[in-house]
Amino acid sequence: MKMRFLASAACALGLLIASAARAESLNINGSTTVLPVAQKVAEAFMKEYPSISVSISGGGSGNGIKAIIDGTTDIANSSRFIKDKEVALAVQKGAYPVPFAVAYDCIVPVVHPSNTISDLSLDQLKAIYEGKIRNWKEVGGPDRPVVVISRDTSSGTYEVWEEKVMRKSRVYPGALLQASNGAVAQAVSRNANAIGYVGIGYLNEGLKPLTVDGVAAGVETTLDGTFAISRPLFMFTRGWPEGPVLKFIKYVLHPAKGQKYVKDAGFVPLY
Amino acid sequence: MIAERANREALIRAFFFGVAFVSIAILGTILVFLFAEGTPIFRTVSVKAFLFGRYWYPTADPPDFGIYPLLIASMAVTALSACISVPLGIMTALYLAEIASERVRETVKPIIELLAALPSVVIGFFGMVVVAPFLQETFNIATGLNLFNASLMLAFMSVPTICSISEDAIRSVPLELKEASLALGATHLETIGRVIIPASLSGISTAVILGMSRAIGETMVVLMVAGGAAMVPLSIFDPVRPMPASIAAEMAEAPFRSEHYHALFAIGMVLFLFTMVFNVIADTVAHKHKQVGAATL
Numbered sequence: 001m002k003m004r005f006l007a008s009a010a011c012a013l014g015l016l017i018a019s020a021a022r023a024e025s026l027n028i029n030g031s032t033t034v035l036p037v038a039q040k041v042a043e044a045f046m047k048e049y050p051s052i053s054v055s056i057s058g059g060g061s062g063n064g065i066k067a068i069i070d071g072t073t074d075i076a077n078s079s080r081f082i083k084d085k086e087v088a089l090a091v092q093k094g095a096y097p098v099p100f101a102v103a104y105d106c107i108v109p110v111v112h113p114s115n116t117i118s119d120l121s122l123d124q125l126k127a128i129y130e131g132k133i134r135n136w137k138e139v140g141g142p143d144r145p146v147v148v149i150s151r152d153t154s155s156g157t158y159e160v161w162e163e164k165v166m167r168k169s170r171v172y173p174g175a176l177l178q179a180s181n182g183a184v185a186q187a188v189s190r191n192a193n194a195i196g197y198v199g200i201g202y203l204n205e206g207l208k209p210l211t212v213d214g215v216a217a218g219v220e221t222t223l224d225g226t227f228a229i230s231r232p233l234f235m236f237t238r239g240w241p242e243g244p245v246l247k248f249i250k251y252v253l254h255p256a257k258g259q260k261y262v263k264d265a266g267f268v269p270l271y
Numbered sequence: 272m273i274a275e276r277a278n279r280e281a282l283i284r285a286f287f288f289g290v291a292f293v294s295i296a297i298l299g300t301i302l303v304f305l306f307a308e309g310t311p312i313f314r315t316v317s318v319k320a321f322l323f324g325r326y327w328y329p330t331a332d333p334p335d336f337g338i339y340p341l342l343i344a345s346m347a348v349t350a351l352s353a354c355i356s357v358p359l360g361i362m363t364a365l366y367l368a369e370i371a372s373e374r375v376r377e378t379v380k381p382i383i384e385l386l387a388a389l390p391s392v393v394i395g396f397f398g399m400v401v402v403a404p405f406l407q408e409t410f411n412i413a414t415g416l417n418l419f420n421a422s423l424m425l426a427f428m429s430v431p432t433i434c435s436i437s438e439d440a441i442r443s444v445p446l447e448l449k450e451a452s453l454a455l456g457a458t459h460l461e462t463i464g465r466v467i468i469p470a471s472l473s474g475i476s477t478a479v480i481l482g483m484s485r486a487i488g489e490t491m492v493v494l495m496v497a498g499g500a501a502m503v504p505l506s507i508f509d510p511v512r513p514m515p516a517s518i519a520a521e522m523a524e525a526p527f528r529s530e531h532y533h534a535l536f537a538i539g540m541v542l543f544l545f546t547m548v549f550n551v552i553a554d555t556v557a558h559k560h561k562q563v564g565a566a567t568l
Binding site: 069175 | 331400403512523
């Protein structure tokens with residue numbers, strides 16, 4: 001009798017331990033640009049590994065990297081490489097962020113579909129964003145004012161734009177600032193005078209993508225480097241990944257699994 | 272027996288004191304945190320350069336931390352929205368309290384107060400998708416995301432506050448004042464203008480200031496519909512970027528404890544001082560013109 005009780009107790013205990021070992025969790029935080037990729041991959045990942053629950057939040061690249069440094073998240077999505085200051089802070093706190101490039105983002109200048117312009121050079125884009133070109137007819141378009149829509153200066157998308165298009169000059173203060181890719185897409189599709197730029201994943205029928213120096217944005221042009229405005233997207237881990245984090249990173253990098261979802265989310269896969 | 276009761280009383284008092292103390296302590300801690308994170312920016316820029324600098328380029332190299340355009344934008348949006356919401360709110364309140372029948376008031380007042388329950392993101396979305404294209408086409412302007420649109424949306428949000436507080440103030444005017452005025456032969460409208468409004472002025476002022484402080488601190492709406500250009504507006508159809516919009520748009524990506532991060536907290540401090548001044552004014556006005564009975568007019 002006593003033995004049986006003990007046996008059943010041992011069984012129950014064993015079950016408890018097993019279930020505790022099964023229910024692993026994974027926290028992902030960071031860039032809102034990488035968010036759609038991470039979400040799609042996580043859904044498929046949880047189907048494959050039902051024992052691991054993945055929770056995702058998007059607070060921006062800076063917050064994600066900060067969370068890696070503080071150890072409050074397992075994986076940080078980032079649309080930019082880690083900054084020197086952040087590395088210094090990480091070393092100070094004994095964290096070693098490891099970067100994994102997971103996809104390429106390609107940033108496309110867009111106008112309202114009613115606009116007759118279809119191609120601009122990098123220099124024309126720069127002049128428009130510096131506020132030097134104020135009317136579409138100066139670049140061969142209709143006689144309408146140019147409404148310049150940009151991103152808040154701390155977004156990763158803006159950083160790419162600044163690096164590849166502005167090249168050390170400033171976006172003029174009269175540019176309208178929107179806080180997300182979705183907001184830029186929304187604002188451009190509602191305004192016939194507008195020009196903006198969005199990640200290639202956010203193109204929709206309400207937007208007209210422009211070619212840059214005659215090159216259209218796309219998978220091939222991003223990977224072979226002919227389309228000028230693109231960047232790699234990263235996932236950072238705290239130290240070399242192991243356990244569920246390693247499983248997830250491997251899954252993301254797998255050409256037939258994670259990279260397929262990268263493509264579905266509208267980004268450019270690595271291969 | 273009596274001792275036991277006294278003990279129980281003391282316990283209850285201690286419990287309530289404890290709860291109140293905790294909530295005040297939490298607020299105090301947040302305030303301390305805000306100032307601790309905001310003041311370091313003044314090691315790199317002077318207070319004057321921060322408040323009156325014309326350029327806000329926090330991520331450029333070297334960065335510019337001038338919040339003058341944001342400050343002006345916040346004030347302009349608040350002032351313009353007050354111009355729209357104050358007459359609307361107060362007149363609605365007067366109508367409900369003085370002119371409308373009991374049945375109309377019973378139905379309309381809850382509806383107006385329901386407006387206050389609309390999430391700001393919904394109002395912002397409405398401004399972005401409906402009002403912006405409408406303004407752009409009607410006035411033939413470059414963009415519908417501008418100062419006027421933001422003020423309109425904020426006015427929507429502060430009308431319920433202004434209206435319901437004013438209405439309570441108007442209804443609490445002693446009946447004998449009203450009766451005396453009517454007995455002297457004044458018409459209903461004269462009574463409203465000469466007796467009821469002066470008597471409820473303190474309540475109405477409180478309502479207006481609370482409505483305005485709601486407008487100045489509102490984040491989501493201005494982020495969505497103000498346009499976000501960091502420049503001093505020259506017309507009401509210029510895009511602007513009020514202070515809360517800047518904080519909300521940039522905080523996520525600012526590296527932790529960087530100059531940019533401290534600058535955003537410093538904007539938060541300025542915003543806090545603004546709303547505090549508003550509330551102090553509201554409080555003083557309410558105390559100064561307190562209407563006690565009919566004899567103090």
